[in-house]
Amino acid sequence: MNDAHLHMVVNHFPIIGTILGLGILITGIILKNNSVKNTAYFLFIVAALFALASMATGDGAEELVEDMPNIGKSIIHEHEEIAEKLAIALYLLGAISIMGIILNIKNHPKAKFISLVAVVTAVATTYIATLVGTSGGEIRHTEIRDDALTTKVSPAGSISKEESKENDEK
Template structure:
């Protein structure tokens, strides 16, 4: 497996784990189960770790992909910027979750506040992860780009447009 393949294999975890964690955390709030809420925090920690792995493999994949013909550096750069923003949120969610796990096990009074704070932060991570995933997909999958529904400019269409002006 080359660097790009590793990145493609790893990059889905940071996108899926916030969804799973949010679902588990919601069940934990509904059932008032400390164990279930701790499981959600554990998933958020794993999300942060998988984000680290995806970021590392992404740097190596960038070097590999830039050597291939037909790839736009602009799309790669946009994806990299989105990934860096997402990573900061994922790392913050992971750190908050570690503190929350510790507080929950030690039965600290502020553990409930951390469970509550983790929920909106995970929603933000999920949204930013979607943005990152979409921008990454646009590197190779031209059909999902915003311009995909536009007719490509050909010499004939350019002539026709020039005649109408």
């Protein structure tokens, strides 16, 4: 198993875990149930750990695919930049989640405030996660790129917008 394969295995959980955790946390707040909130916090912590694994395998995956036809370094760089922001947001959400679990166990009065901070952080993190997922998908799935309809593949396998525009004008 190479880094690209490992990256594909681990990179989905930070996104899915954050979305699921957000829904579970909101449910826990509505139900006023600390066990449900702690479940969400646990998911956020696991998502942060998977983000760490995803970041660790990302460079190796980049090296394997950046020179493939229809890929290019710019789209990978864009994905990497957004992924770094997601990792930071997930690490922050993981730290907030650890505080939330501790405060819930101690029945601390600030536990409710931390759960609201976690919701706001999780909403922002979920937004960044969708951007990362989309940009990552665009690396190999050229059909979902914004320029998918205007980009054509030359016989050599490289993409050229100029060639595409010239061919469309003919």
